[in-house]
Amino acid sequence: MMATYVTIQTDIEKGKINRNIYGHFSEHLGRCIYEGIWVGEDSPIPNTRGIRNDVLAALKQIQVPVLRWPGGCFADEYHWKDGVGPLESRKTMINTHWGGVLENNHFGTHEFLLLCELLACEPYISGNVGSGTVQEMSEWVEYMTFDGVSPMADWRRANGREEPWNVRFFGVGNENWGCGGNMRPEYYADLYRRYQTYVRNYGTNKIHRIACGPNVDDYAWMETLMKEAGRMMDAISLHYYTVPGPSWQDKGSATDFGEEEWFVTLEKTRRMDELIRKHSAIMDQYDPEKRVGLIVDEWGTWHDVEPGSNPGFLYQQNTMRDALVAGIHFHIFHEHCDRVEMANIAQVVNVLQSVILTEGERMLLTPTYHVFDMFKVHQDAALLSTHTESEWYEVNGRKHQMTSVSASKDDAGRIHISLCNVDPHAEAQVSVELRGLYGNDFHIRGSELTSTDMNGHNTFDQPDAVSPREFKAYSREGDVVQLRLAPKSVTMIEIVPA
Numbered sequence: 001m002m003a004t005y006v007t008i009q010t011d012i013e014k015g016k017i018n019r020n021i022y023g024h025f026s027e028h029l030g031r032c033i034y035e036g037i038w039v040g041e042d043s044p045i046p047n048t049r050g051i052r053n054d055v056l057a058a059l060k061q062i063q064v065p066v067l068r069w070p071g072g073c074f075a076d077e078y079h080w081k082d083g084v085g086p087l088e089s090r091k092t093m094i095n096t097h098w099g100g101v102l103e104n105n106h107f108g109t110h111e112f113l114l115l116c117e118l119l120a121c122e123p124y125i126s127g128n129v130g131s132g133t134v135q136e137m138s139e140w141v142e143y144m145t146f147d148g149v150s151p152m153a154d155w156r157r158a159n160g161r162e163e164p165w166n167v168r169f170f171g172v173g174n175e176n177w178g179c180g181g182n183m184r185p186e187y188y189a190d191l192y193r194r195y196q197t198y199v200r201n202y203g204t205n206k207i208h209r210i211a212c213g214p215n216v217d218d219y220a221w222m223e224t225l226m227k228e229a230g231r232m233m234d235a236i237s238l239h240y241y242t243v244p245g246p247s248w249q250d251k252g253s254a255t256d257f258g259e260e261e262w263f264v265t266l267e268k269t270r271r272m273d274e275l276i277r278k279h280s281a282i283m284d285q286y287d288p289e290k291r292v293g294l295i296v297d298e299w300g301t302w303h304d305v306e307p308g309s310n311p312g313f314l315y316q317q318n319t320m321r322d323a324l325v326a327g328i329h330f331h332i333f334h335e336h337c338d339r340v341e342m343a344n345i346a347q348v349v350n351v352l353q354s355v356i357l358t359e360g361e362r363m364l365l366t367p368t369y370h371v372f373d374m375f376k377v378h379q380d381a382a383l384l385s386t387h388t389e390s391e392w393y394e395v396n397g398r399k400h401q402m403t404s405v406s407a408s409k410d411d412a413g414r415i416h417i418s419l420c421n422v423d424p425h426a427e428a429q430v431s432v433e434l435r436g437l438y439g440n441d442f443h444i445r446g447s448e449l450t451s452t453d454m455n456g457h458n459t460f461d462q463p464d465a466v467s468p469r470e471f472k473a474y475s476r477e478g479d480v481v482q483l484r485l486a487p488k489s490v491t492m493i494e495i496v497p498a
């Protein structure tokens with residue numbers, strides 16, 4: 001019988017899986033911030049100081065480690081001073097980039113940092129290089145993080161916040177090769193050097209300066225940035241979206257697709273590995289010590305919007321296919337944990353590959369959410385040396401690996417093995433050899449996420465159609481565990497020393 005063979009060296013740790021790989025991204029785009037997160041204190045939807053409680057509880061459950069805000073393309077049009085002070089006196093503007101809707105600035109710096117405090121996650125602020133000034137960026141950092149007496153710190157206190165916040169992650173621009181100013185890499189590299197000079201460290205707050213990195217495979221951008229500004233940055237970003245269709249004009253439906261689109265989506269997902277390898281090779285030339293981190297601060301599926309929804313709102317459904325896209329991405333990020341220090345799925349609620357969808361007072365958790373929940377055990381764990389010889393999944397003469405596997409060990413010595421079976425029809429027979437346990441006994445338990453249909457998804461009327469269940473299809477002979485993975489499934493196995 002065909003099988004996939006996995007060998008896990010349980011006593012060889014290859015590095016640490018930074019918990020920030022499980023990060024998120026929130027933008028003033030469509031219904032992400034307004035309705036998805038912020039409903040205001042007077043809303044009938046139960047909330048904590050304006051932030052909806054159901055979404056808060058769901059995000060706490062998956063242990064969001066870091067949240068990026070306010071964009072995206074919105075960040076390079078955002079003027080933070082419009083979003084502080086009494087709500088009624090904040091400026092109303094047009095969100096020109098996303099749907100031309102009114103933006104009343106009710107969700108600003110204080111509200112975002114409150115959200116991060118409630119989630120116990122780290123904030124990651126994207127600063128405005130495209131249409132903002134150096135002074136504006138510099139004063140934002142002073143406003144948030146300066147402890148002493150200064151115009152900005154005093155203004156923060158007058159606006160109700162005595163103590164400065166801790167803000168470690170700060171992005172100097174977003175997509176400056178595109179919506180952030182259409183710059184050439186040489187020009188942006190110079191601007192980066194200038195702007196970052198005034199992004200100051202105040203007191204104990206140490207900023208991790210993040211440069212805008214390349215779009216997909218723009219290796220020239222990476223080369224120029226590393227050469228001209230590498231020594232002045234702590235990290236550089238990378239954006240890559242999985243677009244199933246042949247073009248941005250024809251991305252394909254989130255729910256109405258066949259096996260060809262299924263196959264292509266998962267094939268395109270794996271491209272993330274090639275991109276990280278090639279960009280890392282360039283970074284290695286300028287930073288062999290790997291001091292500069294790679295931050296994939298936008299990734300995920302980008303489908304056509306849901307029929308009838310505002311095209312500028314990027315609202316899409318989320319199926320078992322998206323869940324597999326998430327699982328495979330995490331495995332790729334784990335493998336590159338020596339360079340990839342953070343990743344932020346786009347976006348947290350109601351936009352692109354969201355973990356949560358809302359409709360008025362109703363909320364649902366997507367299949368992608370469940371992958372974040374199942375995989376949270378990998379956060380900050382040690383990546384274990386794993387070798388996988390997978391069967392092939394073939395469609396129309398093209399093939400890619402059927403099973404993707406990653407394993408980690410946490411501080412308590414528990415081993416977690418996550419597995420994705422991308423074949424929508426066939427079970428994967430997987431034989432996992434656990435080396436290095438030296439005869440120690442162990443217990444096994446597991447959970448799996450699967451669906452009957454390739455496009456299985458949750459709706460507001462059937463919110464639990466795709467949700468994790470206990471995984472029982474395993475047996476054991478000594479240090480070898482046999483698993484039977486359901487077609488199109490994501491599985492998490494826990495090995496607990498007895």
Ligand code: AHR
Pocket residue numbers: 027071072073074174175298346347352
């Ligand atoms: O996530 C949606 C958009 O995609 C972001 O605003 C932008 O940075 C990227 O092009």
